Amino acid sequence: MLNQLDAFLIQPGAPKARLAWQRGLTEFWFFGIKEARACLFAGLFFVSVFLVPRTGLFGIPRYDALLLIALAIQAWMLWSGLETWDELKAITLFHVVGFALEAFKTSSGIRSWSYPDEAFTKIYGVPLFSGFMYAAIGSYVIQAWRLFSLRIEHHPPVWMATTIAILIYLNFFTHHYIGDYRWYLAACALGLYARTTVYFRPMQAERRMPLLLSFVLIGFFIWLAENFNTFFGIWKYPNQMGAWSVVHVSKWSSWSLLVIMTFTIVANLKHIRATIRVPD
Template sequence: MTVIVAPVQQLLVFARLQTRSCAFAVALLSGMALSTLAPRLPVARYDLLLVYGLLLTLVFRLRGWETGRDVAVIAVCHAIGLAFELVKVAHGSWSYPEPAALKIAGVPLYGGFLYAAVGSYVCRAWRLMELELVRYRPWATATVAAAIYANFFTHHWLPDVRWPLAALLAVVTAGTSVRFSVGKARYSMPLLFSFTLIGFFLWLAENIATYLGAWRYPYQLQEWQPVSFDKIGAWSLLISVTFVLVAATRRRADPT
């Protein structure tokens, strides 16, 4: 029985740690869900979600769930996300159909919190699971991640090179692994595989968010439909940008 019980216990501990790491994202999505049930108010829902996101950030900081360094990283993720949204909404990739006073070029300011939540997850997981990078190439990985982020903008005017960049990301992260703790045990996972797993769960979160009207793709405007599977690949690439930002602030790497 011990052979069966021990792995199950480890899986439950891992699930608990992941849930704690996702606390900001879960709270944000819960707020979105509750906002759909609220009666009509004189303040736009998108504006209320901005206030809610700011309050969440404050609560997490005051409770010690986020450090000052975490909040700084999350703020950068928010800014990067807003820049991303401005370009994508301008090109009709998706839209925010509801009105809001705090909107810039069709993008409500709360939109950046969706990326901030990803930053919060990486920061909290790094701390709670004692992440350590093995054979990590910081400059090469950061350069490719920056090119991936830029391509999400430039492919509207230039050829889309996401697949060559994905191959290049695989090259620069080859042999790189993430060590993490689950209870007293240490495990290891290839870095690229972790990007793919996170990309999948971000795709699930995106389905929930679009269902709640956080934003909508053109094919969802008349009736909600699941987000296309190709977004898993997009998120798997985009998470590299957040990871590089967090790694730059707290990297514990073994160069051997």
């Protein structure tokens, strides 16, 4: 199918400049298709956020309805073979680390944000569907790894990558007590991944980009999704209680760091080190 579409879009006998432009357009098209496919879980979930009214659905509170929808999407992806049981293990871990972070951030002594609506499936003030928002990031990384046939060159030693990922996660908790070391951790990550390159395949040709750039780009789109969710009142920051406002751009850096942690979890739990080359 790919070769047929390639032949259709790239007309024989065309000038070289036009051929290059057409091939680039075709490759960009397939890149977009694969990106959309990798975002399938996140996309379906955020469509649900848009469609489920704040008053709930069929008498079911909104947060509970979103949980049921997320479980149905996850079950369908597993049943259809879009995700494997091995991948589900990694995604389940995202639920655990995500819920722990949510429970801490919404606790009475912290109140970094809150979930204003009532629900039956709230524990410590956190609706259980919130874990799926973190799982959506993990699902994207897992799907993109497969669809784009990713391979990593000059990955830092696994123990170093794991250590920085753990410290990034802990900083989300400890910065409320001993100061925010986010930028120190970002500097360490910059040093660790400075030479790391990710190779991906939108079509036949293999392309590459700095892995750090992919972390920043993914973090940016998560920040956009966060604005989307807060606009619809899924959760709110203290400065959004009276009226909605754009989520502060500093959250972009937090999400980019969280993507580094997500990448490390996927790389370890999915057992894909064969596609990661650590320098000697």
